[in-house]
Each structure stands twice: as structure tokens, then as C-alpha cells.
Amino acid sequence: MGISQRAYSLLESSGYKITNQRQTILEIILKNRQQHMSAEEIHEKANKINPDIGLATVYRALELFEELKILHKLNFGDGRSRYELWEEEHHHHHLICTSCDGVYEVAEDLLEVLEDRIEHKYKFNISGHQLKFYGICHQCQEDCSNEC
Structure with missing residues (x-):
């Protein structure tokens, strides 16, 4: 079952309608899945498709999608939440550019071996982890070397 089919099935089985607004927001997320967009970025794209979709509608839809485990809310310490599609066994980490906010x-889980060692040594059942690296992305480094 594809992600959008799974999402629609979760909405319906939980008693929620698949409104045009929810469908538009979900399609934007699916088309931009590598971008980890904020509610404001999603709203900007949704507004181009349907100017009647307000920011509050986007926030409500994102909250619902998170509750139903369609989306995963991420916090990178920059004061705004970003979203990515929920995938059960998909552990990955993030690189955050402090210049462009990219x-x-x-894609690989770099902490799997360490997690196993911690569980064994400390008798601690780990349910998840997050790893974030902050720095300057390749594009920003190139831009700076051309302009700085």
C-alpha cells in the first residue's frame, strides 16, 4: 500500500473525511518529501493551488496527520517545526545547514551498533533516537567561496 493510500485509509478508519484541503496538503508533502517543510512553507505551496486554504487549516491538518502517524514532527532547534512522512522502520539522521536552514x-542508521551496546550494558530498552549534525551545506560553502 502506497503512502497516500495508507494516509487516506487511516483518515477514513479514524472517522475523518478526506477533504480537498487535507488532500492538497498531503499531496504537497508527498511531492516535496525530501524538503522537511514547515507549516508556513506547506501553506505557501497550498495557497498557490487553493487560495482558500488558510494557515490555521494547514496547522490543524498537520496536527491530525501527526496524531494518526501519517507525519512525523521534527524540531531542529530553529524555532519552527518541520514535517516528514512517517515510516515505521525508517531510522535516519539529519544534517542541518545553519546558513540556509536546509x-x-x-539514510543509514549510524547508531544501531551503539544502541545495541547501550541496551545490553545498561539493561535499557531503547525505543528510538535522533541524531542531528549542524554545519554548512555544500551549496552554501560554494556560494560563500564565490562571494566571500
């Missing part, structure tokens, strides 16, 4: 995924 967010990039590190």
Missing part, C-alpha cells in the same frame, strides 16, 4: 537526510 535539512538533509542521512
